[in-house]
Amino acid sequence: xxxxxxxxxxxxxxxxxxxxxxxxxxxxxxxxxxxxxxxxxxxxxxxxxxxxxxxxxxxxxxxxxxxxxxxxxxxxxxxxxxxxxxxxxxxxxxxxxxxxxxxxxxxxxxxxxxxxxxxxxxxxxxxxxxxxxxxxxxxxxxxxxxxxxxxxxxxxxxxxxxxxxxxxxxxxxxxxxxxxxxxxxxxxxxxxxxxxxxxxxxxxxxxxxxxxxxxxxxxxxxxxxxxxxxxxxxxxxxxxxxxxxxxxxxxxxxxxxxxxxxxxxxxxxxxxxxxxxxxxxxxxxxxxxxxxxxxxxxxxxxxxxxxxxxxxxxxxxxxxxxxxxxxxxxxxxxxxxxxxxxxxxxxxxxxxxxxxxxxxxxxxxxxxxxxxxxxxxxxxxxxxxxxxxxxxxxxxxxxxxxxxxxxxxxxxxxxxxxxxxxxxxxxxxxxxxxxxxxxxxxxxxxxxxxxxxxxxxxxxxxxxxxxxxxxxxxxxxxxxxxxxxxxxxxxxxxxxxxxxxxxxxxxxxxxxxxxxxxxxxxxxxxxxxxxxxxxxxxxxxxxxxxxxxxxxxxxxxxxxxxxxxxxxxxxxxxxxxxxxxxxxxxxxxxxxxxxxxxxxxxxxxxxxxxxxxxxxxxxxxxxxxxxxxxxxxxxxxxxxxxxxxxxxxxxxxxxxxxxxxxxxxxxxxxxxxxxxxxxxxxxxxxxxxxxxxxxxxxxxxxxxxxxxxxxxxxxxxxxxxxxxxxxxxxxxxxxxxxxxxxxxxxxxxxxxxxxxxxxxxxxxxxxxxxxxxxxxxxxxxxxxxxxxxxxxxxxxxxxxxxxxxxxxxxxxx
Numbered sequence: 001x002x003x004x005x006x007x008x009x010x011x012x013x014x015x016x017x018x019x020x021x022x023x024x025x026x027x028x029x030x031x032x033x034x035x036x037x038x039x040x041x042x043x044x045x046x047x048x049x050x051x052x053x054x055x056x057x058x059x060x061x062x063x064x065x066x067x068x069x070x071x072x073x074x075x076x077x078x079x080x081x082x083x084x085x086x087x088x089x090x091x092x093x094x095x096x097x098x099x100x101x102x103x104x105x106x107x108x109x110x111x112x113x114x115x116x117x118x119x120x121x122x123x124x125x126x127x128x129x130x131x132x133x134x135x136x137x138x139x140x141x142x143x144x145x146x147x148x149x150x151x152x153x154x155x156x157x158x159x160x161x162x163x164x165x166x167x168x169x170x171x172x173x174x175x176x177x178x179x180x181x182x183x184x185x186x187x188x189x190x191x192x193x194x195x196x197x198x199x200x201x202x203x204x205x206x207x208x209x210x211x212x213x214x215x216x217x218x219x220x221x222x223x224x225x226x227x228x229x230x231x232x233x234x235x236x237x238x239x240x241x242x243x244x245x246x247x248x249x250x251x252x253x254x255x256x257x258x259x260x261x262x263x264x265x266x267x268x269x270x271x272x273x274x275x276x277x278x279x280x281x282x283x284x285x286x287x288x289x290x291x292x293x294x295x296x297x298x299x300x301x302x303x304x305x306x307x308x309x310x311x312x313x314x315x316x317x318x319x320x321x322x323x324x325x326x327x328x329x330x331x332x333x334x335x336x337x338x339x340x341x342x343x344x345x346x347x348x349x350x351x352x353x354x355x356x357x358x359x360x361x362x363x364x365x366x367x368x369x370x371x372x373x374x375x376x377x378x379x380x381x382x383x384x385x386x387x388x389x390x391x392x393x394x395x396x397x398x399x400x401x402x403x404x405x406x407x408x409x410x411x412x413x414x415x416x417x418x419x420x421x422x423x424x425x426x427x428x429x430x431x432x433x434x435x436x437x438x439x440x441x442x443x444x445x446x447x448x449x450x451x452x453x454x455x456x457x458x459x460x461x462x463x464x465x466x467x468x469x470x471x472x473x474x475x476x477x478x479x480x481x482x483x484x485x486x487x488x489x490x491x492x493x494x495x496x497x498x499x500x501x502x503x504x505x506x507x508x509x510x511x512x513x514x515x516x517x518x519x520x521x522x523x524x525x526x527x528x529x530x531x532x533x534x535x536x537x538x539x540x541x542x543x544x545x546x547x548x549x550x551x552x553x554x555x556x557x558x559x560x561x562x563x564x565x566x567x568x569x570x571x572x573x574x575x576x577x578x579x580x581x582x583x584x585x586x587x588x589x590x591x592x593x594x595x596x597x598x599x600x601x602x603x604x605x606x607x608x609x610x611x612x613x614x615x616x617x618x619x620x621x622x623x624x625x626x627x628x629x630x631x632x633x634x635x636x637x638x639x640x641x642x643x644x645x646x647x648x649x650x651x652x653x654x655x656x657x658x659x660x661x662x663x664x665x666x667x668x669x670x671x672x673x674x675x676x677x678x679x680x681x682x683x684x685x686x687x688x689x690x691x692x693x694x695x696x697x698x699x700x701x702x703x704x705x706x707x708x709x710x711x712x713x714x715x716x717x718x719x720x721x722x723x724x725x726x727x728x729x730x731x732x733x734x735x736x737x738x739x740x741x742x743x744x745x746x747x748x749x750x751x752x753x754x755x756x757x758x759x760x761x762x763x764x765x766x767x768x769x770x771x772x773x774x775x776x777x778x779x780x781x782x783x784x785x786x787x788x789x790x791x792x793x794x795x796x797x798x799x800x801x802x803x804x805x806x807x808x809x810x811x812x813x
């Protein structure tokens with residue numbers, strides 16, 4: 001603080017006079033008969049001199065601003081008190097003059113305490129008149145407010161504002177000291193930033209915004225006079241109320257006249273100011289996530305708010321962290337990308353209206369940083385009014401029969417991010433990517449083949465009464481979507497067609513516990529209690545046969561971020577809603593930095609992405625996708641290199657799609673959050689399905705962005721150790737099996753016959769033929785005779801995607 005020069009004799013006189021007056025004031029309060037005695041004056045002087053002089057001033061609560069990633073687009077404001085400190089240079093000179101005219105004419109003349117004013121007040125107040133005078137200078141008023149804001153206990157706040165002589169004396173003592181340490185302009189700046197102006201506006205910056213919608217540097221004479229006139233009684237002089245408007249106008253004109261009296265403005269300026277009609281907005285600043293700048297952005301705001309409450313940097317308890325957010329005066333640049341967010345908002349509401357029970361949920365994450373670029377769902381982020389409810393009847397019949405309403409169209413539940421009882425939704429075959437990652441990490445290449453029958457009898461033990469068990473056994477026996485055999489497939493073709501009976505044996509081969517571990521490393525949290533139990537130990541996870549088919553619950557945000565890990569060459573980044581946080585002094589905090597670590601090797605990540613290009617209609621030079629793709633139109637709509645996967649669960653109770661480029665990973669899930677066992681069928685590529693919101697969001701997010709291709713995987717991880725398949729054409733089946741097995745392959749015999757030039761019953765050829773991975777499956781095809789020519793091709797019996805499935809099994813999707 002800058003000290004100002006003072007005359008030593010003047011300071012000494014001020015202290016002496018204040019001390020004497022203090023004695024009189026205290027005595028008058030307690031013993032009126034002796035108020036003017038020398039004994040009282042001497043005691044008061046001693047007491048006054050013993051009062052502390054160092055005033056500890058805490059920063060008054062400041063409003064926090066949330067902005068979109070461009071640092072300009074407003075997202076939300078959060079505050080306990082709507083206040084933003086500004087420099088005096090950024091405040092209209094009229095405002096400074098008006099507050100002096102309204103509260104303290106001699107502000108620039110006295111030393112913090114107006115001795116003449118104190119004496120006048122004492123004489124007046126002892127005269128018995130009804131009009132009481134306070135004699136508080138602007139400096140003393142500032143002291144009172146500063147003590148209240150610095151209080152750490154409610155009793156201290158009361159003591160700072162109660163109408164007692166002790167409080168007055170303390171203010172006078174502090175005021176004298178502050179006047180020595182600060183310049184008049186510094187005191188005035190602090191006062192204008194701490195004073196209350198009513199309607200939730202604290203400080204001149206907030207007041208200017210609330211009442212006039214402008215910056216304080218642009219306040220006119222009548223506007224400044226009105227604000228200055230409010231500090232004495234903000235509620236009484238509230239110009240936004242019918243009773244307060246004429247009082248505010250009267251008080252404004254009084255201040256304008258005082259500005260003339262102290263020489264701050266001319267009479268002509270005063271007359272013009274008084275003739276100006278008093279027009280105010282009286283619009284309180286929006287507060288919290290229920291009042292975001294764009295109403296659809298409430299769910300992103302809520303995600304940020306929940307994230308903040310988990311950061312120990314901002315306090316040891318969630319209460320401390322909330323107070324820090326709402327009073328710390330931060331400027332927070334969030335990760336919200338308006339372009340991606342608006343695209344998502346439009347897409348989800350086109351797919352499903354806000355009044356529909358099905359929730360179309362979309363999350364967008366930036367690979368390599370974890371920055372969450374958009375969160376959108378066809379819901380209103382707001383609490384339903386219990387007195388005038390707008391929410392529809394509950395979709396769960398049991399809850400509906402009890403008269404309960406659902407959480408649509410209004411809710412504040414974290415549907416997209418989880419928490420507060422939201423554990424997520426089954427995402428179906430999107431989870432097959434974790435099996436691919438685990439297999440690649442075990443050294444199994446993409447070209448590894450399995451013969452995928454219509455039904456696979458696994459080694460996983462389940463309840464024998466389950467419809468997913470093989471009849472009469474306790475073994476898990478999944479089937480394919482459409483109840484069709486998949487034939488011999490590799491990872492590319494099986495992922496493209498979403499062949500269940502390829503992925504369950506692949507998971508069995510690498511160990512389900514390793515698949516679960518891959519999911520954990522990529523960010524799946526297992527919030528549901530039964531999922532958490534399965535994932536808690538390796539032994540339990542080892543028996544989780546259906547995990548690869550997406551029976552575990554997840555959220556759109558988790559799913560998008562898991563796939564983003566692969567797009568970022570295996571670098572996992574914790575999802576984060578902020579990219580820059582600055583405190584009121586402009587200091588940048590490190591907590592907004594991305595939190596990333598390498599969790600998947602680059603080669604494994606690139607190979608997994610190469611596989612994931614198949615379902616969404618994309619190809620690399622290395623892919624061998626086959627003819628069946630579950631979401632083949634995505635590549636053409638997005639118009640950029642893309643990877644991803646669709647997923648469906650039992651009876652189509654949920655539907656999911658992930659689609660990603662190098663810049664964005666978008667995951668969508670459609671479900672009924674109120675009733676997971678819904679009897680509604682969630683759709684995929686239909687106009688009201690989940691696919692359009694996902695690929696339209698990605699398309700809109702990518703507008704104006706450069707296309708970046710995915711790096712192809714290396715030869716070894718793609719095709720592995722390739723060996724020549726023996727030529728067994730026209731040999732007997734037993735001979736063919738012996739030769740193929742002897743060459744290090746797994747021979748299986750097809751149950752279908754094909755026309756060939758070989759004798760009926762002999763071997764027509766193999767699938768594949770030529771070369772394949774060591775240890776891979778080679779299908780022996782049987783000749784039906786008939787003289788057909790040519791080498792047998794790949795088995796055309798691949799299942800179409802998105803077909804109804806038999807109860808107890810997870811479809812491909």
